Amino acid sequence: MSNNKFIADCMLGKLARWLRILGFDTQYVRYLADAQLLAQARYQNRILLTKDTLLYKKAKNLGYLVRSVTVEKQINEILHHFQLHPHLSLTRCPHCNIPLEIPSQKAQIPWAPLYVLRSFSDIKVCPRCNQTFWPGTHWKNIIKKLESLDLGFDEK
Template identity: 40%
Template sequence: MQFTVDAMLGKLARWLRIMGFDTLYAKSMLDDEILAKSISERRVLLTKDRTLLMKAQKAGAECRLVRSDDIEGELAELAPLISEKPPCTRCPICNSILEEAKRETISSNEVPPIEPLWLCPNCGKVYWHGTHWKRIVETLEKIERR
């Protein structure tokens, strides 16, 4: 499943990418561009904008109005769409598929001595399971229990 997320749902875009979903964050796109991209790439449009929702429905795009104002609620609303998780994780910044990396191939001195590591082949950002990862997992488990 692929998503387009409008400018009001930036945090949701990051979370969907972390979960492995191909997510276009349309923060600087006009409504018509968002619709055209969503339709041509068969993406589900997620929005808080009722006007955009009505335009999308009229154009035949698959879309969902996100009502919640917190990430747990937003993800819970999408639970039926995101129950099957993709096998990979995406870069929360640029949406590229992360690749497992060996420490010796990473040029950054800021990487802690933790394995495994993942590298974004597009933006070069390095990821690992740090203390934040525990909070991410706890949040996702909490949502699954809802």
């Protein structure tokens, strides 16, 4: 499989969130049986990421067994194994995986303090969960953490 779409099982929630931050379409599934998870991966043409050896064996060519323990090492493992080039433009909602949108000038931006609206022009909103994102202090801390991992990411 050569696509960059993933589905992570219930043991890899933090990894799924970080892959979304890096711009990769990563679905996170908590409550599906193995057969349902495999069917969803197959139907949606996603690579199944798991730490479950038995599930990995069932997945055959649909899956990848994540061996690293810490999320930092898991990120490195996935990026290197699949030869992915992450980017830090925050294109997907870290919470629900939906592509983020740039609100129009007239649109009301939910959950954004007035100082954010006045200070930042590159605000993005999730159309599903209405989370609002801007390149503030939290985003700078995320970039620092990722730079410390030496991932060789591209800022777009």
